[in-house]
Amino acid sequence: MLLCRVHTHGLSVMKRILLVFILAAAVMYGILHGNLWRNNFYWISFYGQTSSVRASPSYVTSGVTISYNELPPTAVERRNALDTCLLKPAFESLLGVDKIYPFLCANDFIRVAGFQGSNKFELPYGIKRAEQFFRLALSRLQNCGLPSEEDSIACRRCVVVGNGGVLRNKTLGEKIDSYDVIIRMNNGPVIGYEEDVGRRTTFRLSYPESIFSDPIHYDPNTTVVLIVFKPRDLKWLWEILGGQKISAKGFWKKPALNMIYKSSQIRILDPSITRKTAYEWLHFPTRFPKKEKPKHPTTGLIAITLAFHICHEVHLAGFKYDFTDRNSSLHYYGNETMSQMMQNEYHNITAEQKFLKKLIDKNFVVNLT
Numbered sequence: 001m002l003l004c005r006v007h008t009h010g011l012s013v014m015k016r017i018l019l020v021f022i023l024a025a026a027v028m029y030g031i032l033h034g035n036l037w038r039n040n041f042y043w044i045s046f047y048g049q050t051s052s053v054r055a056s057p058s059y060v061t062s063g064v065t066i067s068y069n070e071l072p073p074t075a076v077e078r079r080n081a082l083d084t085c086l087l088k089p090a091f092e093s094l095l096g097v098d099k100i101y102p103f104l105c106a107n108d109f110i111r112v113a114g115f116q117g118s119n120k121f122e123l124p125y126g127i128k129r130a131e132q133f134f135r136l137a138l139s140r141l142q143n144c145g146l147p148s149e150e151d152s153i154a155c156r157r158c159v160v161v162g163n164g165g166v167l168r169n170k171t172l173g174e175k176i177d178s179y180d181v182i183i184r185m186n187n188g189p190v191i192g193y194e195e196d197v198g199r200r201t202t203f204r205l206s207y208p209e210s211i212f213s214d215p216i217h218y219d220p221n222t223t224v225v226l227i228v229f230k231p232r233d234l235k236w237l238w239e240i241l242g243g244q245k246i247s248a249k250g251f252w253k254k255p256a257l258n259m260i261y262k263s264s265q266i267r268i269l270d271p272s273i274t275r276k277t278a279y280e281w282l283h284f285p286t287r288f289p290k291k292e293k294p295k296h297p298t299t300g301l302i303a304i305t306l307a308f309h310i311c312h313e314v315h316l317a318g319f320k321y322d323f324t325d326r327n328s329s330l331h332y333y334g335n336e337t338m339s340q341m342m343q344n345e346y347h348n349i350t351a352e353q354k355f356l357k358k359l360i361d362k363n364f365v366v367n368l369t
């Protein structure tokens with residue numbers, strides 16, 4: 001009887017100790033987790049890089065190559081790439097660049113959207129009423145990390161290459177190729193224009209109507225960042241990566257009907273980036289009068305916003321338009337003219353040029369053209 005009581009007493013002490021341990025673990029988890037989110041420690045260790053190692057200054061200054069432990073992919077261990085660089089650019093605070101991880105991940109995009117408020121906006125500025133489409137499209141992608149090569153550079157120098165006609169005959173190709181990260185957009189070609197625009201492409205921002213479909217433009221070193229404007233775009237990605245036949249219905253113009261990139265090369269841009277471009281940077285109204293087409297930022301401006309989230313230094317090329325000559329060429333390729341751009345109802349070029357001028361005047365960016 002006595003033995004029995006001691007025994008049960010012993011058990012309950014064990015239970016209490018266990019309970020205390022579990023509670024302590026829960027509290028620790030809460031604190032760490034809360035801190036991670038509060039600091040926007042937002043990075044994914046997709047390739048198994050541990051953030052603590054790479055965030056340490058000694059890593060940055062000594063330049064020693066550290067081999068990372070193999071960790072299972074987890075969406076919680078996020079941190080910002082900017083933390084690897086000790087040079088904190090002034091524009092970060094001035095522009096209010098709070099660090100958003102730029103690509104959506106299948107396993108936590110809903111939670112991230114809730115955290116950033118993207119669940120309150122519809123496309124192209126949020127995921128509201130398109131969650132299922134996002135889920136489907138993301139299920140076709142293998143990962144959502146930065147390309148590993150770029151992820152390993154501590155202080156990234158980036159150039160955003162616009163498609164402007166101003167790039168013609170400037171022979172900036174070599175200069176452009178010298179950056180760590182080269183961001184291009186839509187179907188601005190490299191082939192045939194290497195002297196003026198360079199050869200390398202790290203990121204290419206596109207949407208279904210603007211993505212390359214001719215395999216001649218395939219580059220194995222490019223990561224394609226899909227800007228989603230409408231649910232149809234997500235369905236398109238799901239269909240095209242599933243090898244299904246694409247119907248061209250529901251697009252602004254004919255979309256790509258075949259995918260030249262591997263699914264491992266594709267990311268989906270977090271709509272918060274697009275929202276930030278439109279509302280915080282260009283000050284677009286959230287509502288437009290019925291008779292007016294709603295204005296959205298151009299791919300170029302979205303690309304610059306993306307650059308501010310992943311780079312420490314942002315340079316621009318090909319962003320100037322010549323409004324004085326309607327016959328001047330709009331792009332460095334093809335033969336569209338400025339008059340076509342001036343008729344564009346979907347963008348507010350005036351607002352964008354004003355914003356760009358501000359960025360350049362305040363030395364937030366360096367303009368090469």
Ligand SMILES: *[C@@H]1O[C@H](CO)[C@@H](O)[C@H](O)[C@H]1NC(C)=O
Binds near residue numbers: 168169
């Ligand atoms: C660019 O240079 C080529 C050959 O040098 C010339 O034919 C062309 O007219 C030039 N284009 C512009 C826009 O200056």
Ligand SMILES: *[C@@H]1O[C@H](CO)[C@@H](O)[C@H](O)[C@H]1NC(C)=O
Binds near residue numbers: 200220
């Ligand atoms: C891709 O990158 C590798 C390694 O940097 C390089 O050798 C190769 O030429 C690049 N390919 C293209 C098409 O740029």
Ligand SMILES: *[C@@H]1O[C@H](CO)[C@@H](O)[C@H](O)[C@H]1NC(C)=O
Binds near residue numbers: 325327
């Ligand atoms: C622009 O081109 C059109 C026709 O191609 C021509 O009639 C017009 O004079 C040109 N304008 C300028 C400013 O060169």
Ligand SMILES: *[C@@H]1O[C@H](CO)[C@@H](O)[C@H](O)[C@H]1NC(C)=O
Binds near residue numbers: 334335
């Ligand atoms: C340029 O315009 C001509 C006729 O206006 C057209 O035949 C040609 O295909 C165009 N070239 C390109 C690259 O769009």
Ligand SMILES: *[C@@H]1O[C@H](CO)[C@@H](O)[C@H](O)[C@H]1NC(C)=O
Binds near residue numbers: 350354
């Ligand atoms: C474009 O933006 C400017 C502000 O930069 C504004 O004054 C103008 O009304 C806008 N135009 C359209 C068509 O929305």
